[in-house]
Amino acid sequence: MEQTTTRSATVNARISPAASGLDVLSRREVARLRDAGAGGLHELLRRCALAVLTQGSLSDDARALLDRYTDFDIQILQQDRGVKLELKNAPADAFVDGHMIRGVNELLFAVVRDIVYVATQIEAERFDLSDSAGMTSLVFEILRNARVLRPNVDPNLVVCWGGHSIGRAEYDYTKRVGYELGLRALDICTGCGPGAMKGPMKGATIAHAKERRRSNRYIGITEPGIIAAESPNPIVNNLVIMPDIEKRLEAFVRIGHAIIVFPGGVGTAEEILYLLGILLHPANANIPFPLIFTGPRESAAYFEQIDRFLRLALGDEAAKRYTIIVDDPREVARHVRKGIERVRLSRLENQDAFFFNWALQIEREFQVPFKPTHEAMAALNLQRDQLPHRLAADLRRAFSGIVAGNVKEEGMRAIEKDGPFEIDGDRGIMQALDALLASFVAQQRMKLPGSRYVPCYRIHSGNGAVSP
Secondary structure (H helix, E strand, C coil): CEEEEECCCEEEEEECCCCCCCCCCCHHHHHHHHCCCCCCCHHHHHHHHHHHHCCCCCCCCHHHHHHHCCCCEEEEEEECCEEEEEEEEEEHHHEECCEECHHHHHHHHHHHHHHHHHHHHHHCCCCCCCCHHHHHHHHHHHHHHCCCCCCCCCCCEEEEECCCCCCHHHHHHHHHHHHHHHHCCCEEEECCCCHHHCHHHHHHHHHHHHCCCCCCCEEEEECCCCCCCCCCCCCCCEEEECCCHHHHHHHHHHHCCEEEECCCCHHHHHHHHHHHHHHCCHHHCCCCCCEEEEECHHHHHHHHHHHHHHHHHHCHHHHCCCEEEECCHHHHHHHHHHHHHHHHHHHHHHCCCCCCCCCCCCCHHHCCCCCCCHHHHHCCCCCCCCCHHHHHHHHHHHHHHHHHHHHCHHHHHHHHHHCCEEECCCHHHHHHHHHHHHHHHHCCCCCCCCCCCCCCEEEECCCCECCC
């Protein structure tokens, strides 16, 4: 690193990649990354890079982070010896004694890698994005380019979902579960942020160290709209930025061999509905996919409420696809280990890859990016007179819109301009949804503790509003 000037909280620096993975860029790619215009990639690069440089930030407000570092800038330097990044007014916490922390360096260049790759591949029209198979191929290629797909390795990747805003008891529990997973030689994949996304990784690192296990994977999968609200935690050693939430969710279920859900808020509910919507599709009825809901004893009521909502909205058949285990990290890990063995045998029998679940059928309604405008939210079909997996798809979109209104810059601006999103549907489902969301607010699962939450939604049920 060639450091130039420093001031109280920021640093100007030139950074070379600390590891292989992004050695050269074409002139056209460099030009796109420098382009600050409407069709350029510079603002996207700036926002994602700033999120990486502020690892450990306690804010979940994407705009607050940008406002705090209004003069931050990043530029690509193409030189004879390879790529360098020029940082201006970068957060000083990313540096130690004049050098950028290695983990931050690696994730920063991963940002450049993924932004460039996704843009060039889509612009080249390499994939038919009007086709479900084309969508899946794009997800596969992004993951392969990020080097997170490992052949010749038995299934061992556990995806952990849960809230970024959780209490201390819940956070400590996620670490205990991660520890038990690590003792069983299992790797961890999360949404890369704090809270339930960090805890399992932290627990697993201790177990992996005790077992003297090397080449551990702590994969963080995010997307541009949410990365600033959920900056990558320091344990992530493989960062992947997918182009949108739908491809992020598909990446989780394609590479994961089991999924554990810890307590969370609307983002976690969105993830649950996405996966259950896929698993409830008749074509996926016989595909094993371990799914466990778990938390400490203090969280038992949380999962009871989630279970009630899912049974009411999607029926008891949905409940057959998940197992609830309360306050028993060791049993969670054992259940996951047994489930992954069933996955391994199924993949062998069906000659499916261990590193990517090609057999799972995911329809376009789960793949097409949902733009949470006021019109789109009001048009969601949340009635019972449809197949459960299709209802799950629109319920997922409803939660996705609330996530956008809570923490995504575009969604927050839409709420400020036009007021709360209007959500309407079957009265029973709407009442259950209102109760679920109200409990999230009461338990501070919508915002980080200490932040006042102002609802970005208003729920109706045909005859009038259920929630104010």
